Amino acid sequence: xxxxTYSVILLAAIAVALVLFSPRKGxxxxxxxxxxxxxxxxxxxxxxxxxxxxxxxxxCTIESIAGALSLSVDHAARLATQLxxxxxxxxxxxxxxxxxxxxxxxxxxxxVHRLWERYLADETSVxxxxxxxxxxxxxxxxxxAEADALAAQLGNxxxxxxxDPIPTAAGEVPExxxxxxxxxxxxxxxxxxxxxxxxxxxxxxxxxxxxxxxxIIQVVENSSARVRLExxxxxxxxxxxxARNLTVTSVPxxxxxxxxxxxxxxxxxxxxAMVTGISxxxxxQQRRRLMDLGIVPGTTMTxxxxxxxxxxxxxxxxxxxxxxxxxxxxxxxxxxxxxxS
Numbered sequence: 001x002x003x004x005t006y007s008v009i010l011l012a013a014i015a016v017a018l019v020l021f022s023p024r025k026g027x028x029x030x031x032x033x034x035x036x037x038x039x040x041x042x043x044x045x046x047x048x049x050x051x052x053x054x055x056x057x058x059x060c061t062i063e064s065i066a067g068a069l070s071l072s073v074d075h076a077a078r079l080a081t082q083l084x085x086x087x088x089x090x091x092x093x094x095x096x097x098x099x100x101x102x103x104x105x106x107x108x109x110x111x112v113h114r115l116w117e118r119y120l121a122d123e124t125s126v127x128x129x130x131x132x133x134x135x136x137x138x139x140x141x142x143x144x145a146e147a148d149a150l151a152a153q154l155g156n157x158x159x160x161x162x163x164d165p166i167p168t169a170a171g172e173v174p175e176x177x178x179x180x181x182x183x184x185x186x187x188x189x190x191x192x193x194x195x196x197x198x199x200x201x202x203x204x205x206x207x208x209x210x211x212x213x214x215x216i217i218q219v220v221e222n223s224s225a226r227v228r229l230e231x232x233x234x235x236x237x238x239x240x241x242x243a244r245n246l247t248v249t250s251v252p253x254x255x256x257x258x259x260x261x262x263x264x265x266x267x268x269x270x271x272x273a274m275v276t277g278i279s280x281x282x283x284x285q286q287r288r289r290l291m292d293l294g295i296v297p298g299t300t301m302t303x304x305x306x307x308x309x310x311x312x313x314x315x316x317x318x319x320x321x322x323x324x325x326x327x328x329x330x331x332x333x334x335x336x337x338x339x340x341s
Contacts, residue, residue, distance in 0.1 A: 164195030190248030273334035
């Protein structure tokens with residue numbers, strides 16, 4: 001073997017060694033980092049689950065951890081042992097209870113999660129259905145100092161966009177007041193103050209119906225088979241199990257909206273209406289864009305032109321023609337509606 005060939009082989013070996021064993025960016029280093037991150041995320045998810053059980057007044061067990069985190073019972077048992085060794089939980093018979101340190105740790109993770117959801121809702125155009133999953137990932141990456149900086153940037157909000165209280169940096173949790181939607185009788189008005197975002201399948205259905213925190217609703221029917229309500233002038237039908245994931249407070253007469261109300265999407269070409277508000281489900285950049293176009297309460301809008309498919313529609317707003325998609329028009333509440341013949 002000549003010197004050149006030997007040098008090439010040596011350089012290739014060094015290159016492979018660097019790729020595999022570089023202390024910061026090597027394959028093994030990145031594998032170790034991912035494994036460490038996954039282990040920490042699992043620990044933090046278990047603490048969140050224990051806090052949720054405590055908040056709901058139900059027992060946290062090895063089996064409930066396994067179910068909530070999609071782990072085997074053996075894996076959950078090992079995890080519980082680690083949490084107990086770290087003095088984050090203590091065994092109380094078959095139940096696991098958070099220690100003060102464990103509760104503080106759980107609240108730090110919950111604080112990051114809810115702050116990040118608030119940020120996604122107010123400062124980005126991320127779809128509401130994606131807030132929770134994105135916050136689930138971010139909660140394991142952000143430090144306490146970064147969370148405090150984000151809170152200051154957002155004006156130290158007390159609630160996330162679902163109405164959940166955001167723990168303070170000191171670990172204090174504002175009290176959430178209200179009752180399940182199922183507590184209202186037919187004819188009663190309520191204000192949605194909280195939309196439970198788990199399980200995700202139920203949450204997705206609630207937002208698909210356009211229900212959100214801050215909305216005023218009226219119960220039309222409440223039975224063991226269904227809950228029928230009116231929201232933004234439209235009828236919504238929910239199974240009681242879904243309705244229980246909405247927390248409401250009663251609304252006095254002076255706080256109720258009086259119709260008739262509809263959304264801008266109900267206008268036909270030639271019809272005009274006055275804007276009475278923008279749904280609180282419309283947030284962040286999308287809300288700012290509508291307001292920048294002059295779509296604010298008191299503005300009169302006229303449906304001018306429709307595309308071949310009917311979506312988008314062109315509207316006359318303060319002397320300017322703007323095109324809005326149907327999903328945007330459905331976020332704009334108008335009254336009264338004038339429909340051309």
